[in-house]
Amino acid sequence: MPNPFRGFGAVFYKEVLHVRRDPGTLFFSLVIPLLQMFVLGFGIDTNVRQVNTVVYNADGRQESRELIDRLKNSDTFHVVRYVQNDHDLNDMIIGGKARVGIKIPVDYSDRLIHKMSAQVLVLIDGSDSSVAGQAINVTTAIGLDESLRRAVTDSTAPFAVDMRPKLLFNPDSRSPNFFLPGLTAILLLNVTTFLTAFAIVREKERGTLEQLFVTPVRPFGLLLGKLLPYFFIGFFELCNILFFMRFVFRVPIHGNVFLLAFLSLPYIFVSLSLGMLISSKANTQGQAMQLAFLTILPSIFFSGYIFPRETMPAFFYGISFLVPASYFINITRGIILRGAGLQHLWLDGLALFAMGTFLLVIAARRFSNKIIMT
Amino acid sequence: MADPAQSSPQYAISAENLVRRFGEFTAVNDISFRVEKGEIFGFLGPNGSGKTTIIKMLTGLLPLTEGNAWVEGLDVRKDAEGVRERIGYMSQKFSLYDDLTVLENLRFYGRIYGLSAERMKRRIDEIVQLNGLAPYLNRLAAQLSGGWKQRLALGCAMLHEPKLLFLDEPTAGIDPVARRQLWDLLFELSGQGITFFVTTHYMDEAERCSHVAYIYYGKLIADGTPAELKLLPDVQPAGTDRIEIVTPQVTRALRLARHIPGIRSATIFGESIHALVEEHFNLADLRAQLQKDGITVTDIHPLTASLEDVFVELTYKHQALLEASRA
Ligand SMILES: Nc1ncnc2c1ncn2[C@@H]1O[C@H](COP(=O)(O)OP(=O)(O)OP(=O)(O)O)[C@@H](O)[C@H]1O
């Protein structure tokens, strides 16, 4: 029975030697992302539509339903679920399934009928500052409009509907707090994908891969042996980024930093596998560079890093599910800003792991007949 | 179907009607040959004639477009992995790791082939001794000179004790002394029963092979021992002799010689001209005629064909055939 991982140890050891012999490349690949972090760490604001919203209508009568319809018609809110208690309302937001939670109190209709002012609680996930700003503006406007409408028909009515926005997770609404967790995903992807893609393409260029292919090394042995050193490097880089984020940009980490480190492992794995796949296609470092950019662009635009995913047109929203960074951004923002736990994020971790395995298997298949066409 | 004669263990390589096309272009055109165990099989041909392509086909780096090949008794199409266990390959371009030391390169290949620690140590000692690498063990491969790089590459290729080694232009770009030393090494290894498949552009190296094949733009046009090839009718047609004219004015002499009746063909070889002449051609008359036209003739004498003569003759003949087929 041939060992499918044949050559793994040899390749791993050799790759470590390469890295040690060339500390310059390693240094730059670790420092450049940190520089990018400083350059890109500050925000871009965008117009927001169709924000995922969860509604807890404790009242449920005519007046309350009208209010919900008005919110829905504003185009800013997209009601994904109606819940029946405060716990579910909070959980939807912490888990990242909704950005905005609206709670209509049980006495809402009564108070309006008795010409008293009724308060509506609007919980807003402040970790995304563009969503938060928009949500505050629109709910307040609707509250005002609703009150005015009642004032027109009955001048004795008080200020009727009082929207009470409450910003969660990022109370001071600082943009680094919002952008840096997302940026972490992009930077990490950059380093790891480039490093691994180059590690193999360089061997193609020098002809050493051809020499290696004439030995009994197996594709998985080759790929995993190459992957593992960069896995450690990627993880080290993640720790660097988190360190700078926490202590230089002063972004508080609300959740468990060890959970974040743990869930970054499958993401690093995906990025490395992607680099492997690129290297199976590219024959020169130039081509590898182009292909790597091609994978990094969708990670920037469709991952929710710049534009919130749920506000994208359906087609791009669909694409966002194929972008690994989407899942990892959900993980970083979830843990750093919302204090989310494993119970909210395990599915994202699993999705990343599955994607990584899938990509690696495809890459190994592309190397499996060990044929060089250059 | 594997013909038992093809895969018979007496052949290190047996190639049958190999064809390799790259798109429209046929790089290897219906080539068959056999390499016996223990031979030094020299493979010659002009640049771009398909030598490297054939090696890649035999080592499983390139799929065969058509044909069959057995290497060390294994079908290359079906068991490339088994072939790879049994062969060593040294590519045309230096392809070891520049940023690893000599020892690290050797150890890397030892690990890839899964040598036990004991065997690895024994083999590395043997190879270092045989190839004289001892003074360079801790030097980066990048810092070795051409000849030492080739010795290291050969060392890495034979670490796992393959019975068959493919060497693609092992002596290209190294100095004459290093070249000779490398060949001495090949002979020593060949004496131990290792088969070599070697490509080269050097005629003196070809002369030292036990068997040579000549490929001309994808076609195999000669295949035999050096002695056999020199007696080929195309090289030495019945009723002809080969002569050498030594003169400082080779180009002008060549132009004249080609118009002298009785001279069938003539080619420049450095400081002299090799010509194929009719039997009983009078050398004294030729000398007189050339001198009359102002050529200083240092020497004229009969000559036995060299391999270079063989390849030149065969190339002319095939060029003519190619042109005829195009016309
Ligand atoms: N992957 C490829 N795609 C297209 N054409 C190729 C490919 N590999 C080789 N060729 C062509 O096949 C022909 C034979 O090339 P090959 O490298 O085998 O020649 P060679 O005899 O080794 O020459 P040299 O003495 O220069 O090493 C050349 O014309 C080359 O351009």
Ligand SMILES: [Mg+2]
């Ligand atoms: Mg070649």
